Amino acid sequence: MSFPHILAVPYPAQGHVIPLLELSQCLVKHGCRVTFVNTEHTHKRVMNDLHEKNSIGGENQIHLASIPDGLEPWEDRNNLSKVMEVTRKVMSEKLEELIEKINREKDGKIICVIVDGTAGFTIPVVEKMKIRKVVFWPCAVASLALFYKIPKLIDDGIIDKDGTPVKKQIIQLAQNIPKIDSTKLIWTSLGSEDLTSHKRMFELLYNSIEASKAADYLICNSVYDLEPEAFTLVPNILPIGPLLPSIRQGHSSGSFRVEDSTCLKWLDQQQPHSVIYVAFGSFTVLEKTQFQELALGLELTNRPFLWVVRPDITDEANEAYPNGFQERVAGRGQLVGWAPQQKVLSHPSIACFFSHCGWNSTLEGVSNGLPFLCWPYFADQFIDESYICDIWKVGLKFNKDESGIITKEEIKSKVEKVLGDESVKARALELQETALKSVKEGGYSERNFKKLIEWIKA
Structure with missing residues (x-):
């Protein structure tokens, strides 16, 4: 029996790997095969947590693969704008090579790629290879709405074209959506105080999310009733969350550190x-x-x-x-x-x-x-x-x-x-x-997940 073969590509950070790996385990449970691609640095950390096993689950399990991130082993991977700058180019090239390699093997071609929205820079590669593409947003939909509203924030004089706040003020994109301090926008609060790295981060994130708009399917780890107003600002996004191992009676995997039980x-x-x-x-x-x-x-x-x-x-x-x-x-x-x-x-x-x-x-x-x-x-x-x-x-x-x-x-x-x-x-x-109601039988997230499975298998 052949299982649809999916490639999953997270952004190389702990909070991005865990939910996409959880989604992968849900896909496997519904008769899919998944190759999960981390950068080499992340792969080593996840393997350490799994005691060196390069797969998760049973027969049609998740196979863990790795590609370089373009950084030297000793370089600081907490410098986020540098990581994103370098990985963007290297990951895209290496991903193409990996897909070609998998497609030459007898185990079944990749029929769909699921990419983390923050790694949207890999989408053009998938498009070029004519493979169906799903973008997975691992954060609150309100944070994605912020990126979708960037042209309006520029027009309204709240930020300049480099993403720099014009003055300190409170932004609210819609009623019942979090108020955001303009000095604590996602790209201006990423650890570094340096204005150049803020501008670079803004450009890289914005371009990644713009590239994500070419996806055939947009899904997120959220719950409609937790943030209904945010969903009105991001057309076509479907919630399938919360993605938690406890819900499928499974175990959490993908930790970068060894847990002390x-x-x-x-x-x-x-x-x-x-x-x-x-x-x-x-x-x-x-x-x-x-x-x-x-x-x-x-x-x-x-x-x-x-x-x-x-x-x-x-x-x-x-x-x-x-x-x-x-x-x-x-x-x-x-x-x-x-x-x-x-x-x-x-x-x-x-x-x-x-x-x-x-x-x-x-x-x-x-x-x-x-x-x-x-x-x-x-x-x-x-x-x-x-x-x-x-x-x-x-x-x-x-x-x-x-x-x-x-x-x-x-x-x-x-x-x-x-x-x-x-x-x-x-x-x-x-x-x-x-x-929890959203992921129970008949809940909104559960119905969306079923639709996704049907679409993948169609």
Whole structure:
């Protein structure tokens, strides 16, 4: 029996690989074969998580392949504008070679390519090869709407033609869509303060998303009822989310870091709804003073907490803890380098999610009915924070002091406020129901996914 052969191409970042790999596992479950193409650097990290297996799943499994990203092994892959600049050219060339190679093999030609919208620069290659193309948007639809509205933002004098904000102001694309600070647009908040790299990032992202418009099919990891107004701004996009392993009774894969599962045993010993889970994704970096205030703030809450402290979250994570902090919190604070997040969030002892508001984390928290404390770092995370706090009202933002620090007192106060507010908890449970209903039999996301499968197999 021959299975339709699909090539999946994520953008090389953790928050992009995980949802596309989850979509790939759903496709395999419905009788497709998937070759999943990472850059070599990402491939090594994913293989490490999978203990060197180069495939996922059973008979018609997901085969993991890799292509170069054009960077030297020692170069900094957190310099996003440089990564995008280099990978754009190299990935496109190497992708064409890989497709030709696969098509020469006896295992069945590629009949469809699913590309991450941020890697839309590969779309012309797929077009040239006359293969059907699907674009997958892994973030909130509101963040894609922002790119679609760029010509209008330029016409209205909000940004110049290089994407630079003309002045600091609040932008709202439509009612019930997050308000965006013009100085925190996706491309102006990507870590670097350098104006040239902002302009370059703007151009690269905008061109990628423009190229994505040539797709035959546009899908996203979102839920219509979570952001209905945003869907009116992006024609033809179909939600198929939330894409979570728990929904298909599977396991999460694609982590760039080795997960420390010992924290699950620790969670088993805690009271229901008592633990604050603190995790800021794979990019957030905290300056030492801020790191210490966060540690002291968690200590001040007097509540049990599970804190994911990546070795690179601050310049010297192990040296950075306040004096005696680890000894003082030893009984109720659990510190890990990386956690099996989806298992943690679904654990009955978790009370709230203290998050950087990446879209995957946002959907995971929402799908588990949790209140949030929001600590966005860059890119689309400010849009997600606004959804959580301003529109869905299931979380709280932090205020910074005059020197730009979120103080320990502010942390303690917001933890108490969010955990003491029954209406926030009630809304979080309603939102959970909304999200999960969409992927149940007959739900809007589930129907869209079925249509996609039929189209692929047609």
